[in-house]
Amino acid sequence: MIADNGIVIAFWVLAATTVGCALMVAAVRELIQAVLFLALTFVGVAGIYIVLSADFVAVVQVLIYAGAVAVLMTFAVMLTPSADRRNSETAFQAPALVLAGMITAIIVFVAYDTDWPIADRAGFPATAASLGRAFLKPYVVPFEVASVLLMTAMIGAILLTKEEEEDEHA
Amino acid sequence: MPETLLTLTLHLEEVLSLGGVLFAIGIYLALSKRNAIGVLMGIEIMLNAVNITLLAFSRFGESPRPLDGQVFAVFVITVAAAEAAVALALAVAIYRWRETVNIDEIDLLRW
Numbered sequence: 001m002i003a004d005n006g007i008v009i010a011f012w013v014l015a016a017t018t019v020g021c022a023l024m025v026a027a028v029r030e031l032i033q034a035v036l037f038l039a040l041t042f043v044g045v046a047g048i049y050i051v052l053s054a055d056f057v058a059v060v061q062v063l064i065y066a067g068a069v070a071v072l073m074t075f076a077v078m079l080t081p082s083a084d085r086r087n088s089e090t091a092f093q094a095p096a097l098v099l100a101g102m103i104t105a106i107i108v109f110v111a112y113d114t115d116w117p118i119a120d121r122a123g124f125p126a127t128a129a130s131l132g133r134a135f136l137k138p139y140v141v142p143f144e145v146a147s148v149l150l151m152t153a154m155i156g157a158i159l160l161t162k163e164e165e166e167d168e169h170a
Numbered sequence: 171m172p173e174t175l176l177t178l179t180l181h182l183e184e185v186l187s188l189g190g191v192l193f194a195i196g197i198y199l200a201l202s203k204r205n206a207i208g209v210l211m212g213i214e215i216m217l218n219a220v221n222i223t224l225l226a227f228s229r230f231g232e233s234p235r236p237l238d239g240q241v242f243a244v245f246v247i248t249v250a251a252a253e254a255a256v257a258l259a260l261a262v263a264i265y266r267w268r269e270t271v272n273i274d275e276i277d278l279l280r281w
Contacts, residue, residue: 001179001230008178015188022195022215031205038211045192045218049243052185052229057221057243064247069214069254076207076258080265083272089202090274096201100194107190111183117232118182124229127240134241146248153252157259 001120002051011051018044031077034087039070053123056131185226192219206261206271210254217250 002008021041025034042065049058077085124130135143192215199212221243228239261271268276 001181003177003179005176005178008180011180011185019188019191019195022192025211025215026195026199026202031207034208034211038214041215042218045222048185048188048222049225051180052222052225054225054228054240054243057225057240057247060244060247061218061221064251065214065218068251072254072258073207073211076210076261079262080207080271083265083270084205086205087208088204090204093202096198099201100198103197104191104194107193108187111186111190116182116230118230119232119236121236124237127237130237131240131244134237135244139241142245146245150248150252153256157255160256160259160263 001118002123007051011048014044014047014051018048029087031085031087032074035070035073035077038073039066042066042070053127055126056128182226182230185230186223189219189223189226192216192222204272204274206264206273206276207258209273210257210261213257214250214254217246221246 002011018041021037021044024037025041028034028037042061046058046061046066049055049061196212196214196216196219199215200209201212203209203212224239224243224246227233228236228243231239233239264276265271270276
């Protein structure tokens with residue numbers, strides 16, 4: 001439980017911003033505007049992380065999501081110039097709406113119905129140092145596997161988007 | 171110091187509900203959007219919602235090592251970055267061949 005008026009107000013303002021921007025991603029009619037609202041959503045989620053006293057994860061979120069992923073999405077829109085730029089829906093819109101409503105109802109019900117084991121602790125102090133120790137001691141194998149995964153993904157992305165050999169000689 | 175009139179509180183349930191609402195918006199986007207990049211946006215929002223849930227349990231939950239939730243969130247962000255790079259490269263590669271990224275026009279495997 002957090003009992004600090006400033007933090008609680010910040011949480012609700014950030015939550016409203018985040019959910020509003022996420023809804024705008026679904027509602028706007030231009031794909032490029034949807035990408036910009038998605039970047040705003042990522043920044044709002046970073047604020048939520050700070051409320052949950054995860055300062056390092058919040059910085060990583062701004063760097064990777066609001067920075068890299070948003071730019072990558074903008075590039076993908078720009079690199080498909082004659083594709084459809086409207087942010088339109090398929091015939092699955094109505095079933096998707098029903099499913100989204102059901103998921104919201106179920107998760108909110110379970111969240112309030114379950115008796116969670118709550119620890120009444122204060123927020124964490126600055127987490128970067130202890131996260132670094134966690135990465136290099138108990139989680140060093142997943143850490144290395146993650147770096148191999150990232151390298152594989154980057155090489156794969158370069159190979160997928162590489163021009164054909166003939167085009168390069170032409 | 172004057173006593174404040176009202177003390178607002180924030181519980182685990184409210185943060186979990188926010189994660190649930192964001193996840194539902196993400197699943198709606200992923201299932202309903204016609205453009206492949208729109209579908210990817212939905213997946214990214216779903217991953218963010220899951221991260222909010224992980225960090226909420228890390229902050230409020232009873233655990234001998236409470237920071238493990240944040241470690242997990244960083245791994246989720248790493249894998250999501252790899253996924254976004256490969257998926258957007260796939261979208262660009264499909265565009266080269268088909269001049270479209272609309273998922274209802276890419277139906278090569280359909281009977």
